[in-house]
Amino acid sequence: MASANRPVERPLSPHLQIFRPIITMVMSILHRVTGMALYIGMALLAWWLAAAAAGPEYYAVVSAFLASWIGRLILFGFTWALLHHLLGGIRHLVWDAGYGFDLPTANAMSWATIIGSAVLTILVWGVGYLVM
Amino acid sequence: MSQQMRTPLGRARGLGSARDGTEHFWRQRVTSVALVPLVVFFLMVVVALTGADHARVAATLSSFWIAIPMMLVVLVAAAHMRLGMQVIVEDYVHAPIPKYLLLMANTAFCALIGLVGVSALLMLMLGGR
Ligand code: HEM
Numbered sequence: 001m002a003s004a005n006r007p008v009e010r011p012l013s014p015h016l017q018i019f020r021p022i023i024t025m026v027m028s029i030l031h032r033v034t035g036m037a038l039y040i041g042m043a044l045l046a047w048w049l050a051a052a053a054a055g056p057e058y059y060a061v062v063s064a065f066l067a068s069w070i071g072r073l074i075l076f077g078f079t080w081a082l083l084h085h086l087l088g089g090i091r092h093l094v095w096d097a098g099y100g101f102d103l104p105t106a107n108a109m110s111w112a113t114i115i116g117s118a119v120l121t122i123l124v125w126g127v128g129y130l131v132m
Numbered sequence: 133m134s135q136q137m138r139t140p141l142g143r144a145r146g147l148g149s150a151r152d153g154t155e156h157f158w159r160q161r162v163t164s165v166a167l168v169p170l171v172v173f174f175l176m177v178v179v180a181l182t183g184a185d186h187a188r189v190a191a192t193l194s195s196f197w198i199a200i201p202m203m204l205v206v207l208v209a210a211a212h213m214r215l216g217m218q219v220i221v222e223d224y225v226h227a228p229i230p231k232y233l234l235l236m237a238n239t240a241f242c243a244l245i246g247l248v249g250v251s252a253l254l255m256l257m258l259g260g261r
Contacts, residue, residue: 039213046245049252056186132183
């Protein structure tokens with residue numbers, strides 16, 4: 001509490017209106033967002049398993065919803081969230097093991113997560129449509 | 133700092149002020165490592181079942197070597213997402229009553245997911261229908 005009456009010109013940081021988004025920051029947010037989306041999405045998995053156990057009539061209802069365009073959209077989003085969170089999770093585990101903290105590596109892992117999750121999502125859906 | 137602030141017994145236990153030390157962190161890591169192969173397995177099963185009718189879905193899910201790892205997927209995911217959502221609640225909700233209500237709701241939701249998923253798989257595997 002020294003010299004409280006003297007205004008000190010300190011830089012204001014972080015500057016909340018103007019800042020440059022950093023890839024690692026975006027990835028941190030995305031890991032949380034995809035985690036929350038998967039959390040909700042797990043209800044869908046439980047519902048699907050319950051429908052399979054309930055028998056053909058009820059399974060047909062659930063399966064018709066999942067095959068509708070809105071159902072497919074949700075499942076596509078779930079697939080991407082799962083793959084993004086999986087790759088992002090591996091990135092976290094690499095950090096937990098004590099590696100990859102330098103900027104080039106951290107940035108490279110971020111881009112690998114984004115591009116990898118997009119490519120794998122398309123791959124998974126491509127194979128899905130092929131076997132259908 | 134910790135040298136002066138903590139008793140020798142507290143330091144030996146190593147549990148810190150929240151009394152559970154690194155337990156939460158560690159469980160989150162263990163479930164994450166387990167989920168890597170489990171999620172790959174899960175994706176292979178659902179992709180293989182794309183567009184399948186009930187008979188084929190039920191036959192696949194009820195086979196022992198699919199049903200058991202599928203139960204692991206459900207159980208480990210339920211444990212993992214409970215830990216994850218707990219952190220999110222603790223990060224953003226600070227008023228005690230909403231916080232504890234949300235933490236309880238989180239536990240209930242994840243327990244329900246685990247219970248429904250495993251029960252459904254057991255019914256399929258044990259041939260209820
Ligand atoms: C079934 C799917 C999954 C669900 C529902 C799920 C859910 C969540 C949630 C809600 C969080 C909290 C996010 C946060 O604190 O910001 C989280 C964190 C985490 N997840 Fe997942 N997750 C799933 C799969 C995975 C997989 C496959 C991995 C693979 C490595 C993984 C690794 C992690 C890690 C390392 C964290 C902690 C990140 C941190 O310390 O901030 N998760 N997950």
